[in-house]
Amino acid sequence: MNFKRYPKILIAFALAMSLFVSACAGTTSAPPQGNQSVSSPAKPAVAQKPVSGGSFNKFFPKSQDGYNVVFTQEKTGFAEAKLNEGGQNVAMLSINDVANNPSAATKYKSSSQTIEGFPAVTQGTNTTAILVANRYQVKVQSRSASFGANNREEWIEKFDLNGLSRLK
Template sequence: MKKILLVLILVAGLYWAFKSKDAPVPSSAPAVATPAKPVAGKTFNKLFPSSAEGFEVQFTQEKEGYAQADLLKNGKKLAQLSVSDTQANPSARDKFNNTTQKIAGQPAAAVGSMGTAILVAGRYQVQVRSLDPSFRANDREAWIAKFKLGDLQ
């Protein structure tokens, strides 16, 4: 009788041990909020620099969380300007984690050899990508600074 009781206790203990491994473990970590919906692309258009001094800003793409324009001079495409909401793609912020470079007071990073970007308010990426070799890093930085960055804060 003792052996049967011992086997039953052992079986019940094993059952309970394996069942509890499948149960969710309570956590003291705060719940992660559901990300807000990305900003509509057309709302970014007003943030782009204006056409001036022989340069033309020509909008080329607009979708949820993204707006893009070409920068032209005398009809020649020099660069591509963009603003994107990284809310739907948080890994896009990773390149700014360890940067010490700043442009217009915002963390900055190179994007390949032809691009420069900043992260505004920990969420919005403003990027200028050279389409012509004559448009250099200092030109990209100057054009990033021309965006209306205060409206993204």
């Protein structure tokens, strides 16, 4: 007999048995019993898919009073436009569907400020945003020192917020 092969055979047999045993063990799909608990997922499931970015365009303010609204980006759940005055970019306007990022809406829960009845927040020194229908974040970001918080609020009010609140 060739005793040199026994260690190799023994190792191969042990590996095969460990794979077989672990595959047969599986997991149980039975509901928890007694005082066992079910762990919840880290991120809640979202029932709705984000809407297309192009569907937001009709809710943006129109060019007016020397300001020109120029659309710059559309993607699923997001649309953005530049607000130009005299050829200079003074602000960015955007709508963002937070359907796949519900944590983005949490900052509005503790807000004491509202614009047009919607919860509002100020982010840093150059951004004002509101949450419409617990789903759509409307944001105005200053790009010029001459475009302050009052201007941002005025331009948020120029969005068709009621129309946006009915968007599904």
